[in-house]
Amino acid sequence: MLTDSHNHTCHFSPDAKTTIDELIMTASSLCIPRVAITEHYELDNPDPEDDIGIFDLDSYLNTFGEWKKKCPAGLELLMGIEFGYRKDIASRLDDIADSYPFDTVILSNHMFYDRDVYYNRDIVYSLPVKERQKIYIGRMAEMADRMNGYDIIAHYDYINKYNPDVSESVMYDGSPKEFDDLFEVIISKEKALEINTSCYAARKTAGDRNILPDENLIRRYLDMGGRLVSIGSDSHTKEALSQHFKEVSEYLKFCGIKEVVYFSKRRPYTEGL
Ligand SMILES: [Zn+2]
Numbered sequence: 001m002l003t004d005s006h007n008h009t010c011h012f013s014p015d016a017k018t019t020i021d022e023l024i025m026t027a028s029s030l031c032i033p034r035v036a037i038t039e040h041y042e043l044d045n046p047d048p049e050d051d052i053g054i055f056d057l058d059s060y061l062n063t064f065g066e067w068k069k070k071c072p073a074g075l076e077l078l079m080g081i082e083f084g085y086r087k088d089i090a091s092r093l094d095d096i097a098d099s100y101p102f103d104t105v106i107l108s109n110h111m112f113y114d115r116d117v118y119y120n121r122d123i124v125y126s127l128p129v130k131e132r133q134k135i136y137i138g139r140m141a142e143m144a145d146r147m148n149g150y151d152i153i154a155h156y157d158y159i160n161k162y163n164p165d166v167s168e169s170v171m172y173d174g175s176p177k178e179f180d181d182l183f184e185v186i187i188s189k190e191k192a193l194e195i196n197t198s199c200y201a202a203r204k205t206a207g208d209r210n211i212l213p214d215e216n217l218i219r220r221y222l223d224m225g226g227r228l229v230s231i232g233s234d235s236h237t238k239e240a241l242s243q244h245f246k247e248v249s250e251y252l253k254f255c256g257i258k259e260v261v262y263f264s265k266r267r268p269y270t271e272g273l
């Protein structure tokens with residue numbers, strides 16, 4: 001099994017249901033060697049409907065120490081965080097990344113027109129797919145460029161997560177310039193591109209058979225020199241831990257990816273597929 005580099009618990013992420021005990025038990029029973037816990041950190045969240053905000057970082061640090069103590073041999077917990085990006089808070093997030101001993105820092109764009117995609121879905125999904133994707137991926141390229149305190153760029157397909165039309169996917173051809181801009185930045189900064197299996201899980205549940213990432217997109221990333229790819233289930237429940245890892249990693253291999261990375265103490269380590 002591979003490291004699962006993106007997960008949430010109910011202790012610090014209000015939208016997650018998994019307790020740390022459930023997470024540890026499930027990871028052990030699935031023989032997952034490492035699990036990164038990457039709790040949501042939405043600084044100055046402007047959305048009044050969204051209860052995801054920030055938490056006390058010192059108490060997270062202390063709690064994580066306790067969690068590590070109850071971890072059985074054969075399972076390693078990596079202390080991570082998932083930053084929600086907005087332009088006006090970028091430098092504050094960079095400072096936080098440098099001030100705490102994180103193993104893994106994930107950077108995410110959850111916003112569309114300054115609201116979470118989930119709360120803005122009527123507007124998001126009324127736009128033509130290419131226009132929607134250009135705006136969203138363009139913003140991701142901006143965030144990757146503006147910030148430095150991160151290791152992994154999360155879920156480029158978050159924009160599609162709540163799409164009622166299950167036939168639509170995030171494809172390279174939908175916004176090639178924006179994807180090239182994003183890839184150029186993360187390759188030059190040696191950051192990793194995340195393949196997030198939760199979007200595929202959601203679409204599979206909706207009956208869609210096309211649950212895998214776009215092959216053109218992955219091949220373009222590799223052609224441009226991209227070497228760092230991470231894989232995360234973005235689990236919010238114990239059932240979702242490492243969900244679809246087997247089929248997605250087989251597919252990544254088919255696309256030419258030989259290894260994925262996880263981050264420990266902010267450094268990348270490879271695992272063969
Ligand atoms: Zn996210």
Ligand SMILES: [Zn+2]
Pocket residue numbers: 006007008082234
């Ligand atoms: Zn997440």
